[in-house]
Amino acid sequence: xxxxxxxxxxxxxxxxxxxxxxxxxxxxxxxxxxxxxxxxxxxxxxxxxxxxxxxxxxxxxxxxxxxxxxxxxxxxxxxxxxxxxxxxxxxxxxxxxxxxxxxxxxxxxxxxxxxxxxxxxxxxxxxxxxxxxxxxxxxxxxxxxxxxxxxxxxxxxxxxxxxxxxxxxxxxxxxxxxxxxxxxxxxxxxxxxxxxxxxxxxxxxxxxxxxxxxxxxxxxxxxxxxxxxxxxxxxxxxxxxxxxxxxxxxxxxxxxxxxxxxxxxxxxxxxxxxxxxxxxxxxxxxxxxxxxxxxxxxxxxxxxxxxxxxxxxxxxxxxxxxxxxxxxxxxxxxxxxxxxxxxxxxxxxxxxxxxxxxxxxxxxxxxxxxxxx
Amino acid sequence: xxxxxxxxxxxxxxxxxxxxxxxxxxxxxxxxxxxxxxxxxxxxxxxxxxxxxxxxxxxxxxxxxxxxxxxxxxxxxxxxxxxxxxxxxxxxxxxxxxxxxxxxxxxxxxxxxxxxxxxxxxxxxxxxxxxxxxxxxxxxxxxxxxxxxxxxxxxxxxxxxxxxxxxxxxxxxxxxxxxxxxxxxxxxxxxxxxxxxxxxxxxxxxxxxxxxxxxxxxxxxxxxxxxxxxxxxxxxxxxxxxxxxxxxxxxxxxxxxxxxxxxxxxxxxxxxxxxxxxxxxxxxxxxxxxxxxxxxxxxxxxxxxxxxxxxxxxxxxxxxxxxxxxxxxxxxxxxxxxxxxxxxxxxxxxxxxxxxxxxxxxxxxxxxxxxxx
Numbered sequence: 001x002x003x004x005x006x007x008x009x010x011x012x013x014x015x016x017x018x019x020x021x022x023x024x025x026x027x028x029x030x031x032x033x034x035x036x037x038x039x040x041x042x043x044x045x046x047x048x049x050x051x052x053x054x055x056x057x058x059x060x061x062x063x064x065x066x067x068x069x070x071x072x073x074x075x076x077x078x079x080x081x082x083x084x085x086x087x088x089x090x091x092x093x094x095x096x097x098x099x100x101x102x103x104x105x106x107x108x109x110x111x112x113x114x115x116x117x118x119x120x121x122x123x124x125x126x127x128x129x130x131x132x133x134x135x136x137x138x139x140x141x142x143x144x145x146x147x148x149x150x151x152x153x154x155x156x157x158x159x160x161x162x163x164x165x166x167x168x169x170x171x172x173x174x175x176x177x178x179x180x181x182x183x184x185x186x187x188x189x190x191x192x193x194x195x196x197x198x199x200x201x202x203x204x205x206x207x208x209x210x211x212x213x214x215x216x217x218x219x220x221x222x223x224x225x226x227x228x229x230x231x232x233x234x235x236x237x238x239x240x241x242x243x244x245x246x247x248x249x250x251x252x253x254x255x256x257x258x259x260x261x262x263x264x265x266x267x268x269x270x271x272x273x274x275x276x277x278x279x280x281x282x283x284x285x286x287x288x289x290x291x292x293x294x295x296x297x298x299x300x301x302x303x304x305x306x307x308x309x310x311x312x313x314x315x316x317x318x319x320x321x322x323x324x325x326x327x328x329x330x331x332x333x334x335x336x337x338x339x340x341x342x343x344x345x346x347x348x349x350x351x352x353x354x355x356x357x358x359x360x361x362x363x364x365x366x367x368x369x370x371x372x373x
Numbered sequence: 374x375x376x377x378x379x380x381x382x383x384x385x386x387x388x389x390x391x392x393x394x395x396x397x398x399x400x401x402x403x404x405x406x407x408x409x410x411x412x413x414x415x416x417x418x419x420x421x422x423x424x425x426x427x428x429x430x431x432x433x434x435x436x437x438x439x440x441x442x443x444x445x446x447x448x449x450x451x452x453x454x455x456x457x458x459x460x461x462x463x464x465x466x467x468x469x470x471x472x473x474x475x476x477x478x479x480x481x482x483x484x485x486x487x488x489x490x491x492x493x494x495x496x497x498x499x500x501x502x503x504x505x506x507x508x509x510x511x512x513x514x515x516x517x518x519x520x521x522x523x524x525x526x527x528x529x530x531x532x533x534x535x536x537x538x539x540x541x542x543x544x545x546x547x548x549x550x551x552x553x554x555x556x557x558x559x560x561x562x563x564x565x566x567x568x569x570x571x572x573x574x575x576x577x578x579x580x581x582x583x584x585x586x587x588x589x590x591x592x593x594x595x596x597x598x599x600x601x602x603x604x605x606x607x608x609x610x611x612x613x614x615x616x617x618x619x620x621x622x623x624x625x626x627x628x629x630x631x632x633x634x635x636x637x638x639x640x641x642x643x644x645x646x647x648x649x650x651x652x653x654x655x656x657x658x659x660x661x662x663x664x665x666x667x668x669x670x671x672x673x674x675x676x677x678x679x680x681x682x683x684x685x686x687x688x689x690x691x692x693x694x695x696x697x698x699x700x701x702x703x704x705x706x707x708x709x710x711x712x713x714x715x716x717x718x719x720x721x722x723x724x725x726x727x728x729x730x731x732x733x734x735x736x737x738x739x740x741x742x743x744x745x746x
Contacts, residue, residue, distance in 0.1 A: 030698030202680065204577060204601040207696060214701045226703040228577040228680055229602050230635025234672065234709035237637070262603025264610070268641040299607065307575065307601055310683045312694025321685025321694050323580060325403030328587045330599040336607035 001173045001180075001187055001220045003033060009178045010058050011065065011133070018126070019072045021065045025052045026174060030215035031313050041070040041087055048094040048101065055175020056249070057136040057282065060100030064129035066091045067108035071125045077118055084112050097300075100284070104132050133177050139282040140179035142349040147185025147245065147280055148192065150352070154242050155194045162223075163189070164242045166199040166232055169260035170208040171247020171280065172216045181280040182247040183213070185347065190222045198224040199235060203260060205306040205332055229262050233269035244270045245347070248281040253367070255340030255355025256294035257281075261333050267342035279338075279355075280347040286360070288367050294337050304330035374546045374560060374593045376406060382551045383431050384438060384506070391499070392445045394438045398425045399547060403588035404686050414443040414460055421467040421474065428548020429622070430509040430655065433473030437502035439464045440481035444498045450491055457485050473657070477505050506550050512655040513552035515722040520558025520618065520653055521565065523725070527615050528567045535596075536562070537615050539572040539605055542633035543581040544620020544653065545589045554653045555620040556586070558720065563595045571597040572608060576633060578679040578705055602635050606642035617643045618720070621654040626740070628713030628728025629667035630654075634706050640715035652711075652728075653720040659733070661740050667710050677703035 001008070014020035014037065021044065025036040036052060038044050044066035047053055053062055070087035071079065088105045095101055111128045115121045154163045171182035179187055189196050198217055203209035210226050217224040227235070235241050244266055250258040257263065257279040270277040290296065307330035311320040324330060343355035353359040361368040374381065387393035387410065394417065398409040409425060411417050417439035420426055426435055443460035444452065461478045468474055484501040488494045527536045544555035552560055562569050571590055576582035583599050590597040600608070608614050617639055623631040630636065630652040643650040663669065680703035684693040697703060716728035726732040734741040 030701070202577065202696075204575065204603060210696055210701075211698075215698050218698065218701055224702070226680060226697060226701055228634065228705070230577060230633075230638065230709075231704075231706055233637040233641070234634055234706050237710065238672075260603075261601065261607055264606040265603065265638040265642055268606070268645055269638055272641055299611075307599060310685060310694060310696065312683060312696040314687070314692055314694045319687055319694060321683060321687045321692060323575075323583055323683065323685040324599060325588050325591065328403070328583075328591055328599055329597070331604075332601070333604055333607050336603075337610065 001178060001216060003219045009137070010053060010174060011061050011177065013126075021069060023047060023053050023062070024174070026054065026212065027052055028318065029174070030211050031318050038069065040073050041066055041091065044069055045091055045094045048091075055170070056098065056100045056285070057140070057176040058174075059095065059098045060104040061129070061133045061136055061177060063091055063101040063104035064108055064132040067105055067112075068122070068125040068129045071112070071118065071121045074118060078116055079118055079121055081113070084109055107132065137177040137179070139349040140173070140176050140181060140184045143181055143280050143282065143347050144179050144184030144188040146351050147278070147347040148188040150243065150276070150278065151185055151189040151194060151196065155189075158242070160195060162195040162197050164197050164199060164240055166201070166235065166241045166244045166266065167213060168201040168209065168246050168263050168266055169203045170212040172213050174212050174216055175247070181282065182245045183217070184280065185245060186217070186222060187220060190220070196222065198222060199232065199241060200224050200226045201229050201232060201262065201266070202226055203262065204229055208260070232266050236269045236273040236275050241270075241275050244275060244277045246279055248279045248285050249335060250290070250294070250297060251279065251281055251286045251346065252290035252292065252294040252340075253286060253288050253357050253360050254292045254294075255343050255346060255357070255360060256290070256292070257338040257343055258294055258297050258335050259338065261336050264336040264338045264342075267338040271342045276344040277342060278345050278347055279343060283348050283350065283364055286364075293339060297335070297337060299336070300334040302332040302334050304332050306332050374551060374589060376592045382510070383426060383547055384434050384550065386499075394442060396420060396426050396435070397547070399427065399585065400425055401691065402547070403584050404691050411442065413446050414439055414464065417442055418464055418467045421464075428543070429471065429473045429658070430513070430549040431547075432468065432471045433477040434502070434506045434509055434550060436464055436474040436477035437481055437505040440478055441495070441498040441502045444485070444491065444494045447491055451489055452491055452494055454486070457482055480505065510550040510552070512722040513546070513549050513554060513557045516554055516653050516655065516720050517552050517557030517561040519724050520651070520720040521561040523616065523649070523651065523720075524558055524562040524567060524569065528562075531615070533568060535568040535570050537570050537572060537613055539574070539608065539614045539617045539639065540586060541574040541582065541619050541636050541639055542576045543585040545586050547585050547589050548620070554655065555618045556590070557653065558618060559590070559595060560593060563593070569595065571595060572605065572614060573597050573599045574602050574605060574635065574639070575599055576635065577602055581633070605639050609642045609646040609648050614643075614648050617648060617650045619652055621652045621658050622708060623663070623667070623670060624652065624654055624659045624719065625663035625665065625667040625713075626659060626661050626730050626733050627665045627667075628716050628719060628730070628733060629663070629665070630711040630716055631667055631670050631708050632711065634709050637709040637711045637715075640711040644715045649717040650715060651718050651720055652716060656721050656723065656737055659737075666712060670708070670710060672709070673707035675705040675707050677705050679705050
């Protein structure tokens with residue numbers, strides 16, 4: 001999507017040097033827009049581990065390109081299989097719980113298997129990485145094409161008056177290659193000329209909404225307003241929200257949605273005020289083994305310092321302030337589970353389903369291993 | 374309650390100089406504990422306007438003591454009625470929408486009426502102010518005495534295991550004279566030796582939970598943990614909250630509760646997880662003229678900069694950081710309305726009622742002007 005009027009994606013091959021990968025270094029957003037050159041496997045490892053980039057689809061692409069950089073920088077004309085598996089293990093350890101990272105790295109390992117010359121390997125690693133990027137981009141675009149129909153319907157029902165959409169956290173293009181997941185229908189609606197406005201939940205404690213979602217919407221020209229996470233319920237009571245679209249970190253085939261902490265509270269408010277609540281996600285996010293209610297999902301407990309320290313700009317410099325008294329304890333759970341009963345629908349790359357197994361298996365029949373459904 | 378091991382209230386007459394009022398200057402909490410001397414009516418005006426102190430009961434007491442300071446500092450042996458009414462109008466203008474301020478100032482004006490000598494007036498103004506303070510303190514204590522029974526019941530049901538209580542914003546002793554409203558049952562339970570733990574909602578955008586509630590609980594020795602406002606729903610889903618107690622800025626006789634933005638979201642989660650949800654409030658908070666649903670309540674829209682700027686400590690100094698990109702819009706609604714159907718009960722100075730007119734009028738029969746109830 002657009003940044004300062006130009007089209008950007010989150011990760012790409014350097015236009016004048018195929019041996020270099022470039023990324024948007026997201027650590028400085030929204031205060032500074034920095035592009036970082038990644039020259040080596042080690043550079044990519046650091047970029048992933050230290051969250052220069054984040055978001056499941058983007059981390060997958062970064063893993064694929066990290067393997068490409070490992071091949072590019074290998075010494076000599078021939079590369080041993082051991083070099084590839086070592087590079088893969090190293091790269092996967094940068095964020096051990098990121099499913100997409102392991103998946104994309106393994107895809108490279110498989111593609112490179114049996115090849116021996118560096119030249120062949122470079123060619124294969126590059127085309128595999130480009131395939132991963134193309135697929136991720138296409139999934140988001142399709143989510144957008146399906147989801148935008150919902151916004152079109154609301155716009156028609158309102159006779160073209162502004163459609164107000166609330167979102168939580170960042171399921172935007174900065175987490176993907178382009179378009180985003182929750183934001184894909186929003187960008188497509190905006191580009192089609194529909195009048196829309198987005199309420200952006202700040203999303204404490206890490207403020208991904210205030211920092212990333214608001215920035216990317218604003219750069220693309222989509223009208224938006226940041227609100228404290230406490231505000232969405234009131235807005236819905238007042239009829240100021242027409243729909244909610246969020247992303248997801250993991251979903252069950254029953255339609256339960258695991259997403260950034262606080263999503264469940266917004267889903268409750270949406271349900272209480274008859275506001276449609278959608279989760280937009282590529283089907284790779286669906287954990288087909290997850291039971292009803294998704295209750296076996298481990299909820300990551302992160303560092304309480306993410307609650308304690310708040311980063312922002314003071315006197316033109318990025319710095320952080322400590323918002324608690326010394327000795328005050330803070331805890332920080334990363335995600336919550338929104339039960340399917342609160343979810344109006346799931347927007348996937350294959351279409352929109354209701355939040356139940358029957359409807360989801362209608363879109364993904366190959367996943368249905370149980371004829372009962 | 375206790376600060377650094379000593380008992381404090383929020384406002385008092387200087388122990389060695391009856392012509393001086395002292396307050397805790399709350400602007401610097403939780404980073405610095407500062408006591409401020411207020412010598413004049415003008416000092417009190419500034420303290421109220423610039424929020425050195427806040428909270429409806431405390432502002433009432435400050436108004437009464439502000440009038441006392443006006444009398445103390447009047448020139449000559451005799452004070453004209455005009456001097457009193459001028460002082461009253463000036464003081465009330467420090468926070469024009471604070472109902473308790475106007476009420477307490479008018480009480481002083483009425484008490485002083487007909488008196489002429491400064492000596493008589495000083496004596497009357499002092500005793501009136503002390504009466505206001507005593508009543509506010511007593512109301513909170515009674516709320517605590519009624520509310521603590523709920524915690525005792527939960528403690529018994531859990532065989533003495535820790536009772537986990539979630540609260541939102543600051544309805545603590547810092548908003549009152551002592552005890553607080555939502556916190557009064559908590560302090561009494563703790564002082565009785567019951568095992569309790571309090572989840573303190575950060576309460577964006579002004580962070581009254583993180584700054585004030587966590588500080589005052591910690592100073593008094595009550596175990597507590599600060600959480601992002603997004604977290605309460607997840608905690609309730611996990612069975613980690615036994616009850617919710619909040620304060621209120623305005624309530625209807627039907628049991629609807631207007632309170633800090635975000636309260637409604639916690640009430641929804643409590644209802645969805647069968648967690649009892651109580652509002653603790655002195656009956657002066659009930660607006661007997663408010664209709665069912667409290668929908669005519671004007672919801673204050675405050676400065677979006679309260680969302681944009683975050684205050685905290687950096688390098689030992691209090692400073693604020695800007696957390697949004699330039700040009701990003703933020704809105705800031707102060708309150709939301711929790712409908713009575715989500716409220717388990719109302720804890721008042723006369724006892725605990727259900728959140729409906731019949732039950733509330735049973736406690737306050739003199740307010741029932743309609744024999745239908």
